[in-house]
Amino acid sequence: MLVAWALSLVNPAPRRLRRLGYVRQSGLLHARSRRCCAAWAPHLMRARGAIIAAAEATSERGSAVVLGSGLLDDVPLDALADLFDRVHLVDAVHPWPARLAARRHSDVGLMTAEISAGLTDPDLREICAGADLIVSANLLSQLPIVPIEAYEARGREAPPRLGTQLVETHLAALDRLAAGTGRVCLITDTVQREEDRAGRVTNTLDLMFGVTLPKPAEAWDWELAPFGEIDRRRRLIHRVHAYPDWRAARA
Ligand SMILES: C[S@@+](CC[C@H](N)C(=O)[O-])C[C@H]1O[C@@H](n2cnc3c(N)ncnc32)[C@H](O)[C@@H]1O
Incomplete structure (x- = not known):
């Protein structure tokens, strides 16, 4: 908790996003990712592999956009920077490790944007519309967290369909992009x-809020x-889907 709190103090972000809780969330994620680095390693490797496969299958290599770039743990930044003329990293919070990694490349830019309501920012729309590859990197399930917590912090219940709407909004944005020339x-x-x-399953939680996804490529x-992180006798496991070509998955 102390580490997460310290990280939320030092990570730069616009005051509005800090007030909404994105910097705090980013700090919590950062601290957990470091505590659980051994348990997370196989997932991060597979996610990076899926992104590299999508990048290599993209014939035009002008620019790539990574939505939810965060700590860049699951983002193969060096490979993307080698393959594309320009890489845009998009997140509500760019923590220091990601800022330092981006600085090592002259062709990598950071864009701070809150995208739970969709890709509405005019600059973001423009870079996404012109991109040859758009990656949504372990972001979708995170989009409802801060908006739902904002209701709870005011002692109110979030509207019952809020999570579903936020998931649907992001998928609709990906559908629109996939209908263009870029790969999603x-x-x-x-x-x-x-x-x-x-090994008994004691609980399950639908992170997609009832939205059905197509069959994944992987x-x-x-x-x-892992055991000990939230409880000595319980562990949490997430099922991850990878769609290196969202247009093909939707067809
Ligand atoms: C689980 S992390 C993704 C992992 C990240 N790709 C990495 O390698 O560290 C989710 C990311 O989504 C970002 N995020 C969550 N909600 C967001 C929103 N509404 N707008 C923009 N970014 C958001 C968080 O700041 C976080 O960096």
Whole structure:
């Protein structure tokens, strides 16, 4: 908790996004990613592999956009910077490790944007419309978190369909982009299952809020919270779907 709090103090972000809770969320994620680095390694490797496969299958290599770039843990930035003339990293918060990694490349730019309401920012629309590859990198399941927490912080219940609407809005934006000339690659966790030490599933949570996704090209388990992270006897596992070509998956 202390690490997460310290990180939220030092990571730069516009005051509005800080007030909304994005910087705090980013700090919590950063601290957990470091605590759970061994458990997360297989997931990060597969996500990076899926992004590299999508990048290599993209014939035009003008620019690539990564939505939800965050810490760049699952983003093969060096490979993308080698393959594309320009790479745009988009997130509500760009933590320091990502800022430093981006600085090593003259052709990598950072864009700070809050995209739960869709890709509405005019500059973001423009870079996405002109991109040859758009990657949504483990972002989709995160989009409802801050908006739902904002209701709870005011002692109110979030509208029952809010999570569903936010997931649908992001997928609709990807559909529109996939209908253009660029390739869209979506990687997202879809379902959380809680397991006990005997391997019994004790709870499940639909991270897509009822929205059905097409059959993925690849799927794997991400041990998000190994035993001891949230409880000695329980662990959390997320099922991840990868769509290196979202247009083909939707067809
Ligand atoms: C699970 S992380 C993705 C992992 C990231 N690709 C990495 O390698 O670290 C989710 C990311 O989505 C970002 N995010 C969540 N909600 C967002 C929103 N409404 N607008 C923009 N970014 C958002 C978070 O700041 C976080 O960096």
